[in-house]
Amino acid sequence: MEQYRTEEEQVEALKRWWDENGKATIAAILLALVAGFGWQGWQGFQQEQLATASDSYQRLLQAMSTPETGEPDTAAAREIAGQIKKEYGGSTYAQFAALHLARMAVNDADLATAEAELRWVLAKADAGSDIAQITQLRLARVLASSGDTTQALTLLDAGADGDYAGAYAMARGDVFMMQGDESQARAAYSEARVLAAADATLPPLATLEQKLQSLNPQAPEMTGTTADEG
């Protein structure tokens, strides 16, 4: 190992080292800085993109809300939603926007558009994610309404064990009713009721209760023909 005897020698050695390695050192530092700040810049850009997408989505919600005066502005809502899908196609906001487009299409009885939007979301969302499960359920319901109850049931059965078992069972009941299969519908609705009741804070689901009541007609309690006569 080198030993420096005087200060001059040390300075001399440093200078020599700098002549040999100076450029490389500077280059390394610069490269590191560029990489570091570049990464930060990219992150910042991403954040900014998300923020603008979020802003657009808020405008979409605004357009769809019902102000005190009259109807929601669906034309504006469609335009904003389309824009979000186009400009921020990779973001979650695009999937949300498509879900709202599907809802608006269903409200107009335009089932083909609704199906297309829902399939678009399914293609984008991670398989098995919350959004994918919810979208698959809605797609099944739309398909059932267009008359394809078989494919609807296939989709519903595929997701029956997932996180949304209650909602899936409720939809399955509806599809069986559309097919005219009352006993299967009764079983599905009952399953939905049990799953929904797991959360005591959830208010009773009125239409589900009505359908169950309608599927479980009761005989009169006082008949005058059997035990009552005693």
Added chain:
Amino acid sequence: MLQDIRSNIQGTMAKIIIGLIIVSFSIFGIESILFGGGSSGVAEVNGEPISPIEVQQAVNTQKRQLIAMMGDAVDPAMLDDNVLGAQALDGLIDRRLQMQSAADLDLVASEAEIGRVIAGMEQFWLDGQFSPEVYTSVLASAGFTPAFFKQSLAQDLVLNQVRSAVAGSDFATPAELALNARIASEQRDVRYLTIPLERFRQDVDVTDEQVAAWYADNEANYMTEESVELEYIELLVDDYREPIAEDVLRQEFELAKDSYQYQPENRVSHILFEQGDGESDDAFAARVAEASQSLSDGADFAQLAGELSADIGSAAAGGDLGFSSGDAFPEEMEEAIAALEVGQVSEPVTTDAGVHLILLTERRAGETASFEEMRPQLEETLQLTEARNALLRKVEDLRDLAFNAENLNGPAQDLELEVETASGVTRDQLEGLFSRPSLIAAAFSEDVLELGHNSEVIELSPEHFVALRVATHNKPELMPLDTVREQIVSAIAEKASQEAIDVEALRAVVAINAGEGVESFAVENGYEWQVEIGAKRRNVNLPQAVLERAFELQAPTADTPVVDAVSDINGDRLVLALVRVTEGELDALAPTERDLIDRQVGAEFGTLIQQEYQSGLRQRAEITVF
């Protein structure tokens, strides 16, 4: 070893290490190294801690809401930090889970949107506009920092975005609409007659044997209610009030005198001039000078204000702006006002609004409140403070003594307190001191009721404390036959009446099933009858019991109605015949009905999905509560 490092620094390795250090600092910043690590949370949700401060903040918010909602009636037990803390923590965990899920989805709230929301909140408005001062003071009084408030707003926005997509984008398909309309707007034709219980009241001769048998069969109905006889010590702040000596009051008054001073106030009127768009500076100055001149020539200020002032609001009132104690108007104006005598008009004063001529109309000098004026308030404050201190000392002493004592008499004697008694206190006591839930809970606790200990000294309010013990526990006992004979006789009569009316209801059901009309049976026997055609589930004409039963019953065949009987709340029997069921039809619905079903179906799927989303997050999460 240092030598080794020094020599190695000169190698290529050194460059790489320096490079790595630079990169890591530029990415993570120095604070991650200085302030990182070490969690001290009360719970951990997927590795993220929930801090005690967050929980305390949520508890405080909840407390404020409870107090605002219930006022003084709020039971201190409800404000218990342990109870509220558990609820608050549960809520915070749910919220944290949703935030994590939102972060996974890359959802954010933009600064611009947060700004818009804050600016739109009327709590922060002054004169119809957002005011930064009001914003900070409202937040401070609610115990939030602006940073914390903004952060929770940002979270609210993001969570709302999730809800809007998960639950808010649900719908009802046309087929579902038709299906639900078929059932929800089903119509049922119902005829029914009313058999009044009154007509079947039985005057029965009840024998002693019957009474004895009934008494033996229904012992559970004839037990006395469980109650306790209590001994208690009640401590009230008012018992510790002492007169305050005159010289102490005077002393206190001298000390606090300055804070009782009223601020001097000035009442002013003004005339405002605004420079017109095309108006030159000279012409504008001349216009102001002219008005100023005519005022010193004796023109009426109020009249001139009405004619000239650009401040429309005050012009109609002769320019009057009301009182200011030195901070209502811009600084330039306040300085000019301070220099004026009453009745004097200022030189032109320039502010952001324009040029003002100001007249001082009234000046209230700052006055000191007199001792006599302040005396009642001072006396009350001093007395209450002293009394509270004395009360708290007593409470502490009582706590120490009562804890080990066999009953309350010893401690009471030592502390010169009085033991009072209350009798017949039940678990659902509704009146008096012992209707307070915390006292009932104490009296019927195992420690006090079973083991016979003194209760703790219970705080009902900072000015009211109670300690109690159970002297006698009256367990439920079978009441003697003689005291309940009357009750039993009427119960037997009631049972006979019910049986009689059931026989009659059955006779009606059998007759109608055999083909007799509801009307003819009713008329024959003198009962009221009604027909309701096309009753829907929300029908308001049918008695509730009839409506509910009509929709539970199976549908009738073409010419045989389905007949049944129900009781209403008065005990009358309603015999109904379900004549026809008509399925609902979507196309026949009014638009409002259709909308209702549409919203209901979408909302039900949405609610269920939102709930399953939340419980799914919980199931997948790793949650540790310390």
